[in-house]
Amino acid sequence: MKWLKNVKLEVGNQISEDGLIETKTDFFHLGINEGKLVEQRHYSKNVPEQDEVIDANGLLAIPTFKEMHNHLDKTYLSLDWKACKPVKNLKERLAFEAQELSDLAPSAKQRAMSMIEKILSNGSTHIRTHVNIDPYIGLKNLEGVLEALEEYKHAITADVIAFPQHGLLRDDVPKLMREAMQNGANMVGGLDPAGIDRSIEKSLYETMEMAIEFNADVDIHLHDGGHVGYYTIDKWMDFVEEANWQNRSAISHAFCIGEVPEIQQKALAERLKENGVAIMSTIPLTKSLPPIELLDDHGVNVHLGCDGFYDSWSPHGNGDVLEKVQKFAQISRRSEEVLLRESLKWATGGITALTKDGEYRWPKIEDDASFIFVDASSSAEVVARRPYRKAIMKNGEMVYGSLSESFEYIK
Incomplete structure (x- = not known):
């Protein structure tokens, strides 16, 4: 069993003070076994000390x-x-x-x-x-x-x-x-x-x-x-x-x-x-x-x-296929949170963390433990700003980059 702790995930919609839809996030510990997500715990709970633990340092996880x-x-x-x-x-x-x-x-x-x-x-x-x-x-x-x-x-x-x-x-x-x-x-x-x-x-x-x-x-x-x-x-x-x-x-x-x-x-x-x-x-x-x-x-x-x-x-x-998504978002004037967030599906093979209505859909138990880790507040920001991809995990194994550097993590 392997744990990926302190992972930021998108969990729903929230309404800002001026009435706009924003993306709500929270932090989780993800249990991984044989390349699959097998358990998901809120950050307020501990992970077993005897298991291998990788700290995501509060980075946002998005689909590969x-x-x-x-x-x-x-x-x-x-x-x-x-x-x-x-x-x-x-x-x-x-x-x-x-x-x-x-x-x-x-x-x-x-x-x-x-x-x-x-x-x-x-x-x-x-x-x-x-x-x-x-x-x-x-x-x-x-x-x-x-x-x-x-x-x-x-x-x-x-x-x-x-x-x-x-x-x-x-x-x-x-x-x-x-x-x-x-x-x-x-x-x-x-x-x-x-x-x-x-x-x-x-x-x-x-x-x-x-x-x-x-x-x-x-x-x-x-x-x-x-x-x-x-x-x-x-x-x-x-x-x-x-x-x-x-x-x-x-x-x-x-x-x-x-x-x-x-x-x-x-x-x-x-x-x-x-x-x-x-x-x-x-x-x-x-x-x-x-x-x-x-x-x-x-x-x-x-x-x-x-x-x-x-x-x-x-x-x-x-x-960078994300650049293609960003370019299309610019051409089609997708500038609102939900439209930007949804646009990521054209890079991921259709997978998005949330539905248009903000319903949670990814990652779920038994999904492949494959993630891109970025320093961003939401998928919408990822599409609009194209942040550096800090690390990539494929089926539970790091295949590019590293999560070893520290990032500010606010619970």
């Missing part, structure tokens, strides 16, 4: 994050600095990346480990990574990424997606994709059935056939915009329904949903909800956003990710 759209194989991290090479168009960018990734292949594990460390330090204990599978790199990047993830298996869980960056319907890519699925990838990826593969139905059909063959979930990059992208998502859900593949797929980026009339957005949101198709967004500054709040209101699962960062596509980014 999920980085749900990433490319561990592409980063320059751990290498010398270099900005992006200028190119004239997407075709040139893809050609340059193909050449570069071949040159970078020997350092795939090293670079991926550096990226994992960065993402972990920001509080994510799950990473969904797309890994290039193409005629230029074969399975080399996959091998390096899997080796890197093995090094961090104590701290990180992962979805590893076989990603046809240069198109699924070309050369030996379908064969290579199947080899990737046989050698460690556990999800099937796709990319722009119209813009890259030039055949929406054929591309989606091949993607679903592969998913069925390997009993795998699917995540499709979709940059195709407007009505073309809308049609692509709508057609994908036809395949989902025909294959009974509900709750097993996601569309990443999905700018197109925000580029069609609202009546179509709502109709598509209903189908997404019915088929359990999630939307992954990186909250880009240069593209249309999918209507996240509308999708959320319709019960569609929305997750955020940082995409690739510091690579041949962009020198920007830091692997």
